[in-house]
Amino acid sequence: MKLAYWMYAGPAHIGTLRVSSSFKNVHAIMHAPIGDDYFNVMRSMLERDRNFTPVTISSVDRNVLARGSQEKVVNNITRKDTEETPDLIVLTPTCTSSILQEDLENFVQRAQLDAKGDVMLADVNHYRVNELQAADRTLEQIVQFYIAKARKQGHLPEGKTEKPSVNIIGISSLGFHNHHDCTELKRLMADLGIEVNEVIPEGASVHNLKNLPRAWFNLVPYREIGLMAARYLEQEFGMPYVDITPMGVVETARCIRKIQQVINAQGAEVDYEEYINNQTLYVSQAAWFSRSIDCQNLTGKKAVVFGDNTHAAAMTKILAREMGIHVVLAGTYCKYDEEWFREQVSEYCDEVLISDDNGAIGDAIARIEPSAIFGTQMERHVGKRLSIPCGVIAAPIHVQDFPIGYKPFLGYEGTNQMADLVYNSFTLGMEDHLLEIFGGHDTKEVITRGISADSDLGWNKEAQAELNKVPGFVRGKVKRNTEKFARERGFSEITLEVMYAAKEAVGA
């Protein structure tokens, strides 16, 4: 047992659901108790999805506990098959069903007899893997399944596309700025003259998975999701993959050079140096920003970085290498992939922290007292408590981290966004600091003296106490409305009764 207040990566089934529901026309059925479909709320709220989340529960209740699921799961699968005619139904185990040890594979086989679509059991162990590992595994599993199916039916297309082409692997629902990153990557590929063969899983149809081998190579932008599928395709078809995250000017260039190497090896004969040079010096603003006076002022400022592997590693490099900021500590919660992270960031920071205990990171931030933090929502709140500005660079995230406007983290536009994020975090901190030194520009008292004429009304003890319970941001309004009400009716003292009467009258 572990005492836990907060977790960075979710449980395994969330990963499976993120991948399955990213595909078009794939439905997931969770073998879970009522209330475990919170994923639907997150999709609907965070992503503001217009469509019903294709996830339902086959509920585990007392009857299931006593007698087993019997026909229930099979019925739920076949019912969903007729209602929505999905291409694929993914039966998703949860922590509850893991312990029940029902033979879910058997349910899948039985349901497959009646279902028109395909049925599959997500192969994840709840007590051994987290959200990210499960997502990676589920994506591989689905790819494998459809490659095998096509091969068996003899539908596997032969050969490569005529022009150089790429599969972008790992863009998923509820991923941090994934949609914007995807658009940016497509734009980048267009600039490089590379066709996008397939993007998976987001928006993809499972029918198209058989076309994956037609691409010249795979691009895996995020460390966490997609590598397993890419490695499978490499093993099966000898497809090379590029797993350099194009985040930051230097890494984007490195990613492009790697792509160049990979496709030239297949006879493309491209040279991207001119493009990289042009983008870096004149199109993206980030390189110029690094040279500008603004960025000079950031030199040697202390920062702490924490997040998932992809974003924390990339951010650490951007700060240290491209902006001259002193990264005191870089950390990740992806404990299972610790080695990779250490190798990536070791030369760019003083210490490395591998932990999924938010207390440990909070303590480290308090000890280091950086000028800015780049972390998750949790670090943002640590920052709030310590009055240190924080830029959010990784999940877990809130609804404000699903912006409507175009905000990629990857590619050349991504570098511009990063520059803004970094610069805004630091200046806000500087401004605060300056305001403190110069006593702020708070002239509120002088201005409002005339307006807020001292109240002629007395609030008795209970009413005052009640007023204090009203949340701060509406307290003023409640107070004004109540006093107005009391004055109009000639009460000289405000009691609880007067307060409630005022509320009833004006809806204060």
Place this chain on the structure above:
Amino acid sequence: MTLAAPEPLNFECETGNYHTFCPISCVAWLYQKIEDSFFLVIGTKTCGYFLQNAMGVMIFAEPRYAMAELEEGDISAQLNDYEELKRLCLQIKRDRNPSVIVWIGTCTTEIIKMDLEGLAPKLEAELGIPIVTARANGLDYAFTQGEDTVLASMVHKCPDKAPVVEADKEERNAISKLLNFGRKKEEVVAEQSEYVDHPPLVLFGSLPDPVVTNLTLELKKQGIKVSGWLPAKRYTELPVIEEGYYVAGVNPFLSRTATTLMRRRKCKLIGAPFPIGPDGTRAWIEKICSVFGIEPKGLDEREAQIWENLEDYIKLIRGKSVFFMGDNLLEISLARFLIRCGMTCHEIGIPYMDKRYQAAELALLEKTCQEMGVPTPRIVEKPDNYNQIQRIKELKTDLVITGMAHANPLEARGINTKWSVEFTFAQIHGFTNARDILELATRPLRRNNNLKELGWEKLVKEEAKV
């Protein structure tokens, strides 16, 4: 509408494929309500992830709740439950020093049959902190029923004897009595005369403090004294419950608590509609008065006055239809109030329907439908969300009260929705808060009125589904 024989309420039961919150969510409001408590949810990452996301910003405010996250060793019983829980509870005692630790049992503890009720007394003795256990799991319960399981367990911890009587106390506090003599006596006399002589009444249900004050005052106007409230602001202030006390519920989802109070503490339950909406509040007060043989004063004018103040909101919903998909058990009371406001209601979905505990509320619903001349709604227990959505599309309902999983997709299809969870967290009880219910219920209509001219109702391409 012809006024033939009143239609009786029609109860149905569907598949139970519906979306709701897990009942462990009750820690979110209960830890705030009971200020000296600590809630330990014994479950898996799934439970933790749900709480973390559902509670949003509250998580960052150093909540007095935590997960005891079960690991593989716990599941396979390689680790000793008692030792593990002891280790965690000692840590909690050291860091937070609460007056009570509430263990929330989850689906996992049910399945692996962890004997929390058995472990608690032993650990309680060793630790010196009371431990309350509640099985608020998704196998058995939905959303607000979580509170019911916690309160039902707390009933057992309520003291069963009133503390030392006034006279003894006064003697012991001779000096302070001397100091305060004049003033104190006056207060006591004044206070006693305000109340009618009636047997002690304890109310149950967790409400925000302002609502508690409000309802207490409302009863005080009728000369009824509220001797205690379960839960109180602090665990150490749990009310005395003696045999023969009267109890009344303030929320429709508290049937286990009611049963426990009746069976285990020999209390008399006042079965009344719930004080939600001015009609409900009035019926609630009247029922309590009638039990104590009190003639209620001024309720007519009070209710009329509230309705008058609500008119601007009621105008917006009169004649419109509402559909409850069902997820928090407040549905019957809210539907009854909205029907009284002039709405029609096709369907009330509800996770679980206790016809005995809600009897008075159901009777009031039936009566309200009759008086307003509208058909009685069908009450669908354990609803099936997929079927409900087909019915909503067919009926072209004006307002759907639903969980967040369906709200945005329905809005995108031009259907007005109100997120049902807000009714759980908003202040909706008593005369004073009737306006807040309508503020919530009319918000989508008001918002969409503002956008009406734009022609942006349907924001998804029509599905070409057969």
